[in-house]
Amino acid sequence: MGVLAIDAGTTGVTALVVTEDGRVASRGYREFPQHFPRPGWVEHVPEEIWQATLAACRHALDGTAETPTAVGITNQRETAVLWDRRTLAAPRPAIVWQDRRTSGVCDRLREAGAEERVSEVTGLRLDPYFTGTKLTWLAENDERAWEGVRQGRVVAGTVDAYLVARLTGGARHVTDATNASRTLLFDLARGEWSAEMCELFGVPAGALPEVVPSYGEVGRTDPDAFLGLDLPIAGIAGDQQAALFGQTCFSPGDVKCTYGTGSFVLINTGPKLVRSNAGLLTTVAWQTPSGELTYALEGSIFVTGAALQWLRDGLGIIDAAPASQAIASSVPDTGGVVFVPALTGLGAPHWDPDARGTILGITRGTTYAHLVRAALEAIAFEVRDVVEVMTGEAGLAVPALKADGGASANDLLMAMQADQLGVPVDRPVVQETTALGAAFLAGLGTGLWTSPDDLRQTWTLDRRFEPGPPDPKAYPRWREAVTRARGWARLT
Numbered sequence: 001m002g003v004l005a006i007d008a009g010t011t012g013v014t015a016l017v018v019t020e021d022g023r024v025a026s027r028g029y030r031e032f033p034q035h036f037p038r039p040g041w042v043e044h045v046p047e048e049i050w051q052a053t054l055a056a057c058r059h060a061l062d063g064t065a066e067t068p069t070a071v072g073i074t075n076q077r078e079t080a081v082l083w084d085r086r087t088l089a090a091p092r093p094a095i096v097w098q099d100r101r102t103s104g105v106c107d108r109l110r111e112a113g114a115e116e117r118v119s120e121v122t123g124l125r126l127d128p129y130f131t132g133t134k135l136t137w138l139a140e141n142d143e144r145a146w147e148g149v150r151q152g153r154v155v156a157g158t159v160d161a162y163l164v165a166r167l168t169g170g171a172r173h174v175t176d177a178t179n180a181s182r183t184l185l186f187d188l189a190r191g192e193w194s195a196e197m198c199e200l201f202g203v204p205a206g207a208l209p210e211v212v213p214s215y216g217e218v219g220r221t222d223p224d225a226f227l228g229l230d231l232p233i234a235g236i237a238g239d240q241q242a243a244l245f246g247q248t249c250f251s252p253g254d255v256k257c258t259y260g261t262g263s264f265v266l267i268n269t270g271p272k273l274v275r276s277n278a279g280l281l282t283t284v285a286w287q288t289p290s291g292e293l294t295y296a297l298e299g300s301i302f303v304t305g306a307a308l309q310w311l312r313d314g315l316g317i318i319d320a321a322p323a324s325q326a327i328a329s330s331v332p333d334t335g336g337v338v339f340v341p342a343l344t345g346l347g348a349p350h351w352d353p354d355a356r357g358t359i360l361g362i363t364r365g366t367t368y369a370h371l372v373r374a375a376l377e378a379i380a381f382e383v384r385d386v387v388e389v390m391t392g393e394a395g396l397a398v399p400a401l402k403a404d405g406g407a408s409a410n411d412l413l414m415a416m417q418a419d420q421l422g423v424p425v426d427r428p429v430v431q432e433t434t435a436l437g438a439a440f441l442a443g444l445g446t447g448l449w450t451s452p453d454d455l456r457q458t459w460t461l462d463r464r465f466e467p468g469p470p471d472p473k474a475y476p477r478w479r480e481a482v483t484r485a486r487g488w489a490r491l492t
């Protein structure tokens with residue numbers, strides 16, 4: 001007995017078969033292409049996501065004798081996908097969450113005075129990050145594709161809804177409440193699509209998926225479409241909410257940070273909808289089968305691990321992200337270099353889509369090792385920026401931080417993080433908590449596990465990083481560097 005968890009991330013799809021005792025029996029992974037048609041634009045081809053999903057699942061299933069009894073899905077959030085309701089073919093590429101093309105749409109709506117109401121209804125803000133303005137952009141700029149939406153032939157949704165459509169052979173058009181809460185079209189307090197927001201962003205409500213709870217059966221896979229399997233789809237959540245669940249952050253006050261492409265700090269606030277004026281988002285953590293909503297406060301940082309990918313692919317100064325630890329450890333400090341990795345603008349708590357990557361303090365003595373160290377340090381600073389808002393403005397306590405995600409494997413980064421926060425950082429044995437969370441949801445949804453307490457038993461500490469004294473000048477220097485990165489795209 002086990003659960004097949006699909007983690008359809010930004011750069012690739014991971015599939016895990018998770019056993020009843022919370023062990024990972026096997027895994028599959030398949031990367032898919034990233035498309036950058038213009039500066040600031042990021043696109044995915046939906047068919048490529050689906051093919052990567054099939055390949056990753058096939059590989060995971062081949063690697064174990066366990067037979068899964070349910071499927072759980074977690075996914076990159078906010079990305080806007082269009083597909084044909086009947087043929088499931090996508091008429092155009094998806095616009096990815098990192099894509100900045102709609103900063104003009106956001107400005108326009110802000111000038112029209114919409115921002116306050118948008119925040120009130122959705123818990124989010126007017127930023128290109130979210131699905132809403134991406135759909136507005138499609139309506140205004142892709143006449144051919146949008147004509148299908150107007151006629152009801154083409155539907156719109158996030159990656160979870162697209163995958164459910166593919167997995168069920170088109171039988172189901174659903175999204176879970178966590179994914180819905182990232183679109184700018186969802187009424188956070190009422191837990192349903194907002195007609196007012198659909199109108200504001202120009203999205204026909206009929207094109208949107210039905211909103212379903214984060215666990216409990218919502219459909220079955222079609223054997224003809226999905227590897228001959230007929231299984232219940234019983235858990236769905238956006239990747240960050242799934243990671244919160246996978247870290248067993250079930251109680252109000254539990255907090256985690258996932259270090260991946262970006263980094264995302266989420267704190268469980270229970271049934272309470274906590275609002276922030278200082279740049280955090282209010283979002284759905286999960287919805288139970290009976291419809292109760294648990295909320296979270298979130299700090300979304302766009303570029304953290306992706307900065308290391310850029311050092312690898314853009315500059316070619318490291319072979320692979322894990323090599324950053326040894327290279328950065330070869331120098332005692334950054335030699336005064338500060339790197340603000342605002343490669344796709346800045347998210348929480350600064351929210352500046354026009355900020356751009358900035359490297360300051362370069363001297364004749366600067367080496368690539370200083371730059372690599374500055375990239376790791378930047379991740380720790382960015383997370384500190386968010387946690388300071390949580391503990392300051394929002395008045396929440398963060399006594400320790402649970403870390404996960406690809407970059408949490410970096411011991412130097414984890415130590416830097418503890419130093420910057422002044423609290424311990426706890427890393428579990430299983431760092432793929434996003435996929436694990438999807439497995440947990442699907443297992444709860446089908447009765448493989450009966451309560452969250454069953455799941456708490458499976459969380460095991462790998463290592464605790466205790467804080468040491470940070471260089472007192474470093475963080476103020478970072479804050480100054482951030483102000484210098486701001487608004488740059490407006491000049492180019």
Ligand SMILES: Nc1ncnc2c1ncn2[C@@H]1O[C@H](COP(=O)(O)OP(=O)(O)OP(=O)(O)O)[C@@H](O)[C@H]1O
Nearest residue numbers: 009010011012260261305306321322405406407410
């Ligand atoms: N040892 C390491 N040190 C620093 N960064 C690392 C290390 N290993 C991986 N990374 C970074 O972590 C990221 C990959 O982690 P992960 O797979 O959790 O990301 P992700 O955001 O979930 O990916 P996706 O967006 O595809 O879901 C990459 O950006 C990579 O640069």
Ligand SMILES: [Mg+2]
Nearest residue numbers: 009239260434
């Ligand atoms: Mg991921």
